[in-house]
Amino acid sequence: MTLKETLKSDLTEAIRSSDKVVSGTIRMVLTAITNEEVSGKEARVLTDEEIITVLSREAKKRREAAEEFAKAGREEKAAEEKAEGEVIAKYLPAQLSEDDIKALIAAAVASTGAAGPADMGKVMGAIKPQIAGKADGSLVSSLVKAALAGGN
Template sequence: MSELKDRLKSDLTTAIKARDKVRTGTLRMVLAAISTEEAAGSTQRVLGDDEVVTLLTREAKKRREAAEAFEKGGRPEQAQAERAESAVISDYLPAQLTDEELATMISDAIRETGAEGPRGMGQVMKVVNPKIAGRAEGSRVAAEVKRQLAG
């Protein structure tokens, strides 16, 4: 079993004992999503830490998008609840790259691949995505690659 999944389970126990409703609910939801992912497909499998990080990133993104939708819909209480869940999930994600770190990694990848113009985006993304893995949102990475290839 992955270390991250073990940490999530032990933190759930701690949250239950502390009667922390937000953390308890969020961790239960995340562990349920992990179990669902492990059971999906034709055979049962165990997720590794990198797969759990990918799942956590996806869940955090869902919460951010839901918070924005609730905010636009005039439901600030639900938006705040979604942000609170997102904050709990973020505790388990690797530290996000700063804009400068991201720009440096992408410019290195562009030099490495020799890519030029918009057609080289796929080459650069193939090289840079494994290095970034969970430390920056895909849309942010793609926007920076486009910016650097255009300039």
Template structure:
């Protein structure tokens, strides 16, 4: 068992013993998503820490999107629950980049892509190829794309 998955199991046990319903249900759902990912495909396999992190990131994104949808639907109580679950998952994710840090990384990538001959809208793909490995897991893809567009336009 990977160290991150083991930490999730240990934290689930602790949450159950502490009768922390929010934390235990969130961790159960996340471990279930991990187990599903491990058994999906032609053969079962154990996920690496990096793959487990991707599953946690995906689950956190689902919580953000659900909270927004509930908010728009006038269900503030359910939106608050989704946000709280997202905060639980955020404790397992790497620290998110600030806007300034993201702008600096994207700025370097834009300069690198332009030096490589990429111009205009076609540069978007080239810049994203450079940026994505540098920010993996530390910035939401939509935030990265928005920053790339902003810097390419300006």
């Protein structure tokens, strides 16, 4: 069963159980997936890896929105965004720990021969396939910067 089929199946279950948060969130995610499929010159079917990329992007949007609502003192809206983010997180691969990410960065630095901040692109390019959907890009970026600056 593909990830998209799983989402559709879970949407049906959420509708049957009248779970408005889950059904609404899955609908939004499926819409984002469909939009991605029809964007570009010709329509295509996304692979599970591409769907994970869309899910990661949607989860990031929810995380950022929750932070902004919390800053503005709108706790109810922040809680809604967090709940939607948790629904999306169920469909993402298990997230890597900071130590796991640091280990991947160390291996990438060694394999690319990166020597300083100017080599950040090399390191990011080397680890991107390994972390896709499994770690927040901004966290990885800051850890790579720290590693290349001499800290670890």
